[in-house]
Amino acid sequence: MLEFRCEDWVPLSHRLIEHGRRVCGARKTSCSLCPLEDLCPRIGV
Numbered sequence: 001m002l003e004f005r006c007e008d009w010v011p012l013s014h015r016l017i018e019h020g021r022r023v024c025g026a027r028k029t030s031c032s033l034c035p036l037e038d039l040c041p042r043i044g045v
């Protein structure tokens, strides 16, 4: 499990939101373009 410092929480959440908008959308994912492909368990995808 990854841990992040408190001061990183806001920038991290912004990056996750942007990742969801650009690559990993709720209705359509772009796994072949995703930089997290090797780390992601792709549960439910």
Ligand code: SF4
Pocket (backbone or CB within 6 Å): 023, 024, 029, 030, 031, 032, 034, 035, 036, 037, 040, 041, 042, 045
């Ligand atoms: S590899 Fe994982 S994080 Fe990346 S787009 Fe697919 S489901 Fe989303």
